[in-house]
Amino acid sequence: MPLYGGGRRSNKYLVDHMLLRLGKWMRIMGIDTENAMPGFDDNMLGLYCNENQRILVTRDIEFSAVQKNSILIRSTDIREQIKEINLQIPVKRDDFLTRCVICNLLLIAYEQTDNGLIHEDVIGKRLQTCPKCGRIFWEGSHTDNMLKILKECGVYT
Numbered sequence: 001m002p003l004y005g006g007g008r009r010s011n012k013y014l015v016d017h018m019l020l021r022l023g024k025w026m027r028i029m030g031i032d033t034e035n036a037m038p039g040f041d042d043n044m045l046g047l048y049c050n051e052n053q054r055i056l057v058t059r060d061i062e063f064s065a066v067q068k069n070s071i072l073i074r075s076t077d078i079r080e081q082i083k084e085i086n087l088q089i090p091v092k093r094d095d096f097l098t099r100c101v102i103c104n105l106l107l108i109a110y111e112q113t114d115n116g117l118i119h120e121d122v123i124g125k126r127l128q129t130c131p132k133c134g135r136i137f138w139e140g141s142h143t144d145n146m147l148k149i150l151k152e153c154g155v156y157t
């Protein structure tokens with residue numbers, strides 16, 4: 001049974017196998033979103049969501065109907081899917097790029113050192129790193145494009 005209404009900012013989500021690309025965008029928006037684990041069927045995903053208090057995000061009408069807390073996504077187009085998520089989950093600009101796009105962990109501040117490991121493009125930028133995978137994130141031309149897409153989808157207006 002789908003949930004409606006606001007107040008979900010602190011909630012956690014899991015996207016099913018059909019929505020992994022949307023999951024990545026949700027993490028870009030700073031929403032706590034795990035991917036469906038490879039090999040997990042609907043039953044296992046449903047149990048995992050229940051045990052971990054994660055709201056299921058699915059395109060499967062039947063799965064959504066039986067899963068207690070779920071959001072049904074209707075579109076197959078990624079931009080339309082982002083719009084649907086934006087209607088269902090309050091998204092804040094401050095949360096943009098606060099979470100590892102791959103691992104879903106919250107990023108921590110990264111102090112730039114002089115050992116030359118970082119490209120000169122990031123000099124003076126606020127750097128963040130993922131405590132799990134060590135990827136380094138910063139706002140620049142690549143993230144400007146993400147912001148542009150999100151704005152075109154009605155997020156951060």
Ligand SMILES: [Zn+2]
Pocket residue numbers: 100101102103104105130131132133134135
């Ligand atoms: Zn990571």
